Amino acid sequence: MKRAAQLFDELDATTGTNAKVDALSRYFSEAKDQDKLWVIALLSGRRPKRPVTSTQLRKWATEISGIPDWLFEASYHVVGDFAETVTHVATLKEPIVKSLTEWVTYVEELKACNEEEKALRVKNAWSGLAEMELFVFNKIITGGFRIGVSQKIMVKGLSKATGVEEDVLAHRLMGDWDPHTTTFAQLVLEENTSDNDSRPYPFYLAYGIEGPEGTAAGAVLADVQALGEPAEWQAEHKWDGIRGQVIVRNGKQYVWSRGEELVTDKYPEFEALRTALPHGTVIDGEILAWKEGVPLPFAEMQKRIGRKTVGKKILADVPVLLMAYDLLEHEGKDIRQLPMSERRMLLEGVVKQAAHPNLVLSEVLQFDTWEELFAHREAARTGAVEGIMLKRKTSTYEVGRRRGDWWKWKVDPLSIDAVLTFSMQGHGRRADLYTDHTFGLWQNDELVTFAKAYSGLTDEEMKQVDAFVKKNTLERFGPVRKVTPQLVFEIAFEGISTSSRHKSGVAVRFPRIARWRHDKKIEEANSLDDLKALIK
Amino acid sequence: MPSLLSFTPRGIYCEQADVFIDPWKGVDRAIITHAHSDHARGGSKHYLAHPITKQLMHARIGKDLSIDTLWPGQVGTINGVKFSLHPAGHIPGSMQVRVEHKGEVWVASGDHKRHADGISEPFEPVKCHTYITECTFGLPIYKWKEPTVIFNEIDAWWRKNAADGVCSVISAYSLGKAQRLMTGVDTSIGPILVHGAVANMNTVLQECGLNLPAWEQITPATPKERFRNALVITPGSAIGTPWTTKMKPYSSAMASGWMQLRGWRRRGNLDSGFVLSDHADWDALLLAVKETGAERIIATHGYTDLFSQYLRSMGYNATAESTEFGGEDGVEKAKEDNVQFSMVNPRSSTPTPEDHPNGTKTL
Numbered sequence: 001m002k003r004a005a006q007l008f009d010e011l012d013a014t015t016g017t018n019a020k021v022d023a024l025s026r027y028f029s030e031a032k033d034q035d036k037l038w039v040i041a042l043l044s045g046r047r048p049k050r051p052v053t054s055t056q057l058r059k060w061a062t063e064i065s066g067i068p069d070w071l072f073e074a075s076y077h078v079v080g081d082f083a084e085t086v087t088h089v090a091t092l093k094e095p096i097v098k099s100l101t102e103w104v105t106y107v108e109e110l111k112a113c114n115e116e117e118k119a120l121r122v123k124n125a126w127s128g129l130a131e132m133e134l135f136v137f138n139k140i141i142t143g144g145f146r147i148g149v150s151q152k153i154m155v156k157g158l159s160k161a162t163g164v165e166e167d168v169l170a171h172r173l174m175g176d177w178d179p180h181t182t183t184f185a186q187l188v189l190e191e192n193t194s195d196n197d198s199r200p201y202p203f204y205l206a207y208g209i210e211g212p213e214g215t216a217a218g219a220v221l222a223d224v225q226a227l228g229e230p231a232e233w234q235a236e237h238k239w240d241g242i243r244g245q246v247i248v249r250n251g252k253q254y255v256w257s258r259g260e261e262l263v264t265d266k267y268p269e270f271e272a273l274r275t276a277l278p279h280g281t282v283i284d285g286e287i288l289a290w291k292e293g294v295p296l297p298f299a300e301m302q303k304r305i306g307r308k309t310v311g312k313k314i315l316a317d318v319p320v321l322l323m324a325y326d327l328l329e330h331e332g333k334d335i336r337q338l339p340m341s342e343r344r345m346l347l348e349g350v351v352k353q354a355a356h357p358n359l360v361l362s363e364v365l366q367f368d369t370w371e372e373l374f375a376h377r378e379a380a381r382t383g384a385v386e387g388i389m390l391k392r393k394t395s396t397y398e399v400g401r402r403r404g405d406w407w408k409w410k411v412d413p414l415s416i417d418a419v420l421t422f423s424m425q426g427h428g429r430r431a432d433l434y435t436d437h438t439f440g441l442w443q444n445d446e447l448v449t450f451a452k453a454y455s456g457l458t459d460e461e462m463k464q465v466d467a468f469v470k471k472n473t474l475e476r477f478g479p480v481r482k483v484t485p486q487l488v489f490e491i492a493f494e495g496i497s498t499s500s501r502h503k504s505g506v507a508v509r510f511p512r513i514a515r516w517r518h519d520k521k522i523e524e525a526n527s528l529d530d531l532k533a534l535i536k
Numbered sequence: 537m538p539s540l541l542s543f544t545p546r547g548i549y550c551e552q553a554d555v556f557i558d559p560w561k562g563v564d565r566a567i568i569t570h571a572h573s574d575h576a577r578g579g580s581k582h583y584l585a586h587p588i589t590k591q592l593m594h595a596r597i598g599k600d601l602s603i604d605t606l607w608p609g610q611v612g613t614i615n616g617v618k619f620s621l622h623p624a625g626h627i628p629g630s631m632q633v634r635v636e637h638k639g640e641v642w643v644a645s646g647d648h649k650r651h652a653d654g655i656s657e658p659f660e661p662v663k664c665h666t667y668i669t670e671c672t673f674g675l676p677i678y679k680w681k682e683p684t685v686i687f688n689e690i691d692a693w694w695r696k697n698a699a700d701g702v703c704s705v706i707s708a709y710s711l712g713k714a715q716r717l718m719t720g721v722d723t724s725i726g727p728i729l730v731h732g733a734v735a736n737m738n739t740v741l742q743e744c745g746l747n748l749p750a751w752e753q754i755t756p757a758t759p760k761e762r763f764r765n766a767l768v769i770t771p772g773s774a775i776g777t778p779w780t781t782k783m784k785p786y787s788s789a790m791a792s793g794w795m796q797l798r799g800w801r802r803r804g805n806l807d808s809g810f811v812l813s814d815h816a817d818w819d820a821l822l823l824a825v826k827e828t829g830a831e832r833i834i835a836t837h838g839y840t841d842l843f844s845q846y847l848r849s850m851g852y853n854a855t856a857e858s859t860e861f862g863g864e865d866g867v868e869k870a871k872e873d874n875v876q877f878s879m880v881n882p883r884s885s886t887p888t889p890e891d892h893p894n895g896t897k898t899l
Binding site for chain 2: 088427
């Protein structure tokens, strides 16, 4: 595993994209094929089924560290990562030399062991590995290799090493390939990949239209006008659901979420498309909770996402449909290089022919001037619409997030002024910093928690709030600190709905810190009633 | 009877002698453990410190400070309370303060470390009844490797950069860490160039008798080619400012105990992080506690709650007190970086023992 550990060390040590691509490229040129395959798998979130629970891992880690469990817990919260914490408290005894693939096998074999044997084997590995090798071993078990390598960077590195084009590689690496049954050559180098019926296409993602000073949030009419002639653009609603692909090939049907998760079984509503759509059809769209002709709040959708199996009740309560955006494969042919306008025409034909109530065409918004589109956007803040999507009519379907031809223009977020009440240490680059905050709104003379947020502050502000939390701690609950109510922040969020699961009775979607209201005293923060008034 | 030392809003206080140790507000009389800014602050009428600390304080705070000196082992008596200084190994001149009155002994550790660093008098355990200790790195996740291993890493980084024509810029506290780096690295790789803040400290320390390898201060006149194989030592806040522009291309790094954690390394946005600390790690903190033989332990700065809780679980009478010491290992406060703009004139005289070492002195 030395070579793989060296790769992760190199990736970890740099923030530069080029340096990361170079490190990956060197690895893909030097390492053994089987190990390369596992590096691709691990970096793209594929790992062996977790053979042990986190509770077990923590218990064993505490045992080998020789420190009390509360101290291990506290250390873990300072480090912000379990895998790393073990590297700091474990002691290397007899070094064990195995390849990355051998270690993956070692982890997989744990599954069949009894608890005692599992503990023995994990502890044995912990005493035979150190530093990055130990870290990688732990990550094989726990997953979550977050070392700043996006799919895009990995593909770049792989492309540099193999000479295969990036877009082709991105497509080859999609889907439910399994490092056990494929080889590096089959997955990465072979041209004939059509044997994999389930393979989705990489999603094309849009950036937000940039506002003044490059801020994504504050785009105004003038920024949209800068896109040029309205006639060159196709506008649709940007729906707030689960972006997904429905694939029908050789009499089989598959549903993929944007997170590259095969979710066919979770959405039986699309099963009928297996026969309604012809062989060789891939539709890109949004899976939306939709009932009796209207979209349901995203909170309803979340109930379904969380379920492992979808029962009758949830199917009846939260039915879904696919809002079709685009057609990627038509009659078995990859049509991503056709212009948007042509793909749209084909899509309309396919949807019409299928004539299935769970497959709906995303409406194209009519507008002759940007002002008219602006009005569409203003009217869009209802139901499950997040804003407007703008697609250049000549655009091809690209891979990943790109600027230029596709833009999202979100409705302005809702916001409210709230008081910082609790804070917790963050993870990753926020480890040992109090950055995960809880905010309260007034109800009578009390602050009632309404949201947690951790993004939106600058690094400098983050440090200042961290210092504030450390100096103004009232009480500690494990890693959480209750702080003196003193700081007011404007919290922005996308949607709002009533909720019986939250103490406040309200659930907000994607809350984040819009700005620090230095100018406001806590008495001037909003009340829970102010928040409830935003629910339409 | 009042406690020999107590924690007050101005600092650690000995009422019997009316003396504070490292006060963070102005007082009549202060004993200073070492010259880092969170321990040595201006505004007090009279100071007592190690001769090196005295020179450093004159350079960092002001020429006019009234500072009396004490050599390690020498005993100063104030109103029947005996004070003495004992090496803490943290930076040049850094001392633990031993306080004795009517047979009761307290020791305040200031900041300390075990590993020999080539520039500081090595840490010396002192027996006491009550031990006031720092615990900047008082968690079991902080365990240092041998400094030679770390210096090999630093040399390898510098050597590779130099071979590629890339300047090596390393962030380090201008007092202590900077000089430790200079004495520890392989100077055959290239020249050592330093920021003004580091240059000032170098000058004072050399006048105090410290041996340093050749170094030069970076000025607007320093030619660009000079940086190609150079090691630049600077406070971290200068990295990424116009000051480092002419060093491009450069690789940035930091030498600090905080570099142990990935989160810190990634937050720093630096190319490399070297785990080189001037503070005791977990094991060294516990060893120091044990060697004092103290029954009572007071943890001051760092992970005080957790460290004292652990000591209690080991059977010690341990508590945590909050202080205003920073313990920012290598993470220097921004204001210190401006030392270069207020160039100081360190005293030219090399400190000599005013009385014989190990003698007694009435203050």
